Amino acid sequence: MRRPNGMILYKTEAQVALMKEAAVLVSKTLTEVAKVLKAGMTTMQLDKLCNEFVKDHKAIPSFLNYSGYPYTICASVNDVVVHGFPNEVALKDGDIVSIDMGVILNGWHGDHAYTFAIGKIGEDEAKLIQITKESLYKGIEKAIVNNRIGDISYAIQEHTEFKNGYGVVRELVGHGLGKQLHEDPQVPNYGKRGNGPKLKENLVIAIEPMINMGSKDVYTEEDGWTVRTRDGKPSVHFEHDVCIKRNKALILSDYSIIEKAERENINLSASPIIQF
Numbered sequence: 001m002r003r004p005n006g007m008i009l010y011k012t013e014a015q016v017a018l019m020k021e022a023a024v025l026v027s028k029t030l031t032e033v034a035k036v037l038k039a040g041m042t043t044m045q046l047d048k049l050c051n052e053f054v055k056d057h058k059a060i061p062s063f064l065n066y067s068g069y070p071y072t073i074c075a076s077v078n079d080v081v082v083h084g085f086p087n088e089v090a091l092k093d094g095d096i097v098s099i100d101m102g103v104i105l106n107g108w109h110g111d112h113a114y115t116f117a118i119g120k121i122g123e124d125e126a127k128l129i130q131i132t133k134e135s136l137y138k139g140i141e142k143a144i145v146n147n148r149i150g151d152i153s154y155a156i157q158e159h160t161e162f163k164n165g166y167g168v169v170r171e172l173v174g175h176g177l178g179k180q181l182h183e184d185p186q187v188p189n190y191g192k193r194g195n196g197p198k199l200k201e202n203l204v205i206a207i208e209p210m211i212n213m214g215s216k217d218v219y220t221e222e223d224g225w226t227v228r229t230r231d232g233k234p235s236v237h238f239e240h241d242v243c244i245k246r247n248k249a250l251i252l253s254d255y256s257i258i259e260k261a262e263r264e265n266i267n268l269s270a271s272p273i274i275q276f
């Protein structure tokens with residue numbers, strides 16, 4: 001989602017350092033989620049945990065009240081693509097849940113997401129998670145000076161849609177990030193190489209593939225937020241905060257601590273595609 005302001009803002013080194021602190025606080029919060037997540041928990045419990053963790057770290061949950069969004073996290077289970085409201089429904093073995101969260105720390109935004117597996121998930125779901133995560137890194141590889149937004153977009157679409165036949169959501173896109181949650185430019189997960197704004201050093205963007213196992217078509221529920229796949233098949237969402245650099249993008253958020261907690265939590269299936 002985004003709110004354009006018509007101008008691309010570049011950050012100073014000092015501002016990038018502050019943005020890294022904000023991004024890492026989100027990573028740390030998602031790590032707390034990864035430590036406790038298991039079948040039987042509700043996403044409302046996770047919302048409370050995240051809200052308290054962020055406040056304990058002198059930050060503000062940025063989604064809460066953003067355009068009227070009523071919670072700290074977006075918790076999107078199975079066929080919910082993004083913007084799922086936390087609720088009292090117990091998570092169950094085989095579910096996949098994307099937790100998306102933002103903070104404001106010292107005036108700067110961090111905003112990222114991770115999709116978790118609850119217990120033993122299906123092979124198809126595991127593959128969708130793996131390919132979507134891989135596509136995020138393929139996009140990040142293109143996030144360097146003198147490339148264009150379309151190079152990132154194409155890399156994501158190529159890996160997910162062209163190579164694996166998944167549906168790339170068109171209605172929602174990644175975005176610039178800074179003092180605002182949504183800055184220019186838009187970062188679609190589909191597009192043409194060589195198209196779009198040229199990337200310059202110290203532009204910070206949130207790259208966030210939202211990838212459906214089936215068709216790309218989605219709809220928004222009556223609550224005005226919850227986005228679901230039309231065909232009811234699952235969807236996966238990963239998001240990183242990334243700073244454009246000359247030879248290699250600087251990833252501000254940190255999946256390594258989330259992945260470590262995921263591996264150590266026996267209730268989460270962090271295993272690769274093939275499960276015996």
Ligand code: MF3
Nearest residue numbers: 001002063066069074100111
């Ligand atoms: N990460 C999402 C985005 O960038 C979620 C924000 S929606 C909100 O668009 F309203 F909850 F903030």
Ligand code: CO
Nearest residue numbers: 111206208239
């Ligand atoms: Co975002």
